[in-house]
Amino acid sequence: MSYIIVLNPLILGGAPSAQGTYIGGGAAADIEGVAVMTSLVAGFMTILMGVVANFPLALAAGLGINAIVTYSLAQIPGASFADAMGIVVLEGIIILFLVLTGFRKAVFKAVPTQLKIAISVGIGLFIAFVGLIDARFATYGSTLQLGEGGTSLLHSWPVLVFVVGLLIAIILTVRKVKGALLIAIVTSTILAIIIEAVAKLGSSVENPRGWALNVPKLVNEGWLPKFGVFGDFSIVGAFKHMGVLVAVLMVFSLLLADFFDTMGTMVAIGAEADLLDKEGNPPKTQEILIVDSVGAIAGGVGGVSSNTSYIESAAGVGEGARTGFASIITGICFLLSMFLAPLVKMVPYEAATPALVVVGFLMMMQVSGIDWRDIEVALPAFLTIILMPFTYSITVGIGAGFVSFVLIKVAKGKFKQVHPLMWITAILFVIYFAQGPINSWLS
Numbered sequence: 001m002s003y004i005i006v007l008n009p010l011i012l013g014g015a016p017s018a019q020g021t022y023i024g025g026g027a028a029a030d031i032e033g034v035a036v037m038t039s040l041v042a043g044f045m046t047i048l049m050g051v052v053a054n055f056p057l058a059l060a061a062g063l064g065i066n067a068i069v070t071y072s073l074a075q076i077p078g079a080s081f082a083d084a085m086g087i088v089v090l091e092g093i094i095i096l097f098l099v100l101t102g103f104r105k106a107v108f109k110a111v112p113t114q115l116k117i118a119i120s121v122g123i124g125l126f127i128a129f130v131g132l133i134d135a136r137f138a139t140y141g142s143t144l145q146l147g148e149g150g151t152s153l154l155h156s157w158p159v160l161v162f163v164v165g166l167l168i169a170i171i172l173t174v175r176k177v178k179g180a181l182l183i184a185i186v187t188s189t190i191l192a193i194i195i196e197a198v199a200k201l202g203s204s205v206e207n208p209r210g211w212a213l214n215v216p217k218l219v220n221e222g223w224l225p226k227f228g229v230f231g232d233f234s235i236v237g238a239f240k241h242m243g244v245l246v247a248v249l250m251v252f253s254l255l256l257a258d259f260f261d262t263m264g265t266m267v268a269i270g271a272e273a274d275l276l277d278k279e280g281n282p283p284k285t286q287e288i289l290i291v292d293s294v295g296a297i298a299g300g301v302g303g304v305s306s307n308t309s310y311i312e313s314a315a316g317v318g319e320g321a322r323t324g325f326a327s328i329i330t331g332i333c334f335l336l337s338m339f340l341a342p343l344v345k346m347v348p349y350e351a352a353t354p355a356l357v358v359v360g361f362l363m364m365m366q367v368s369g370i371d372w373r374d375i376e377v378a379l380p381a382f383l384t385i386i387l388m389p390f391t392y393s394i395t396v397g398i399g400a401g402f403v404s405f406v407l408i409k410v411a412k413g414k415f416k417q418v419h420p421l422m423w424i425t426a427i428l429f430v431i432y433f434a435q436g437p438i439n440s441w442l443s
Helices: 004-014 028-052 065-071 081-101 104-110 113-134 157-174 180-199 235-242 244-272 285-301 311-318 325-346 349-369 375-391 394-411 420-433 435-442
Strands: 059-061 138-140 144-146 307-309
Touching: 004 028, 004 059, 004 065, 004 325, 004 349, 028 059, 028 285, 028 307, 028 325, 059 285, 065 081, 065 113, 065 244, 065 394, 081 235, 081 244, 081 285, 104 420, 113 138, 113 349, 113 375, 113 394, 157 180, 157 349, 180 349, 235 244, 244 285, 244 307, 244 311, 244 394, 244 420, 285 307, 311 325, 375 394, 394 420
Parallel strands: none
Antiparallel strands: 059 307, 138 144
């Protein structure tokens, strides 16, 4: 799981917002602060899972969820970093309420299973797409081109580092080497540091063929953790700057991404550890869901996006973990890693993004769970998956999938197969898509 300590700061701290500034401030200090808080919140929540639920499940900032925060919330005109995290906190509070009232199961049943799969697959494809673009392996313009300006695939040293890192990540993943993604990031970073020491490429801001986000060079500064992004959230500001409708839809988009993965993850880990009961439920299900919900709130308060249960917990189970003691040890390791946060500033995009591509592949593997022969669900799933990367918006993908699903059911006269919550959500998304014409008409 340790790769998230590098990837989360690069995703949250490296994407420009609608105002042209970086969501985390853009400065290296902010990236370091996000790394510190990523470790702190993950450590605290994972220990809490071990103590309260006694289950070998670890938590950290969710990949996919942080992509929604960066590439959807941060892109809304007028939205700030605090507003985005305010949405995360509110989403966590709602999930916690749904768990405590037992309503979470009802919401879980409202969205068709194959649409849930499509959302996860679409986010995976989007993450891989972001990795390719951020590494400048490809450019995103009127057409998608290999290399810079379509001239040459390996047009610079940084892109070569990305290719080497991707090959290492693929080989190690295929060979099932433990810590494959972290090894790939570390190896690529070392290679980048050597190249920078010789070639003196500098930043891509100063040199088109330089490094993106961070210049790979040895850091020489204090190692005490910095907590600059802690408490940087605003629920009121989110509704004020985004508008009620957009804020509600953003909360719902996050809720969908955060909501369903946890239930699937805890069942998968429980099955791997042979801890499920006769009905296929893990022990202390309610406690697991409560801690996971608190993780969403803690992630927003900590300024590092929602924390959620990680399927990588299976690595611990594979080594014999059967109780929360494994989670406590994992949490302690996360807390200790706060003192390594300055190392994140040595990692350029080109060394970290190979991990995004591989994670995208792993999420994409779920696509086999969609019945492509059933056009009534396959078409909405298809729109959900392709529109996320093609529109550079996770929200658009989810909205298109929901609206098309309801529309197809209506066209087929199958009104009763649409859950009331799906009707409400589809209507909200229609209004969301029509905001431009509506605003013009009202003006």
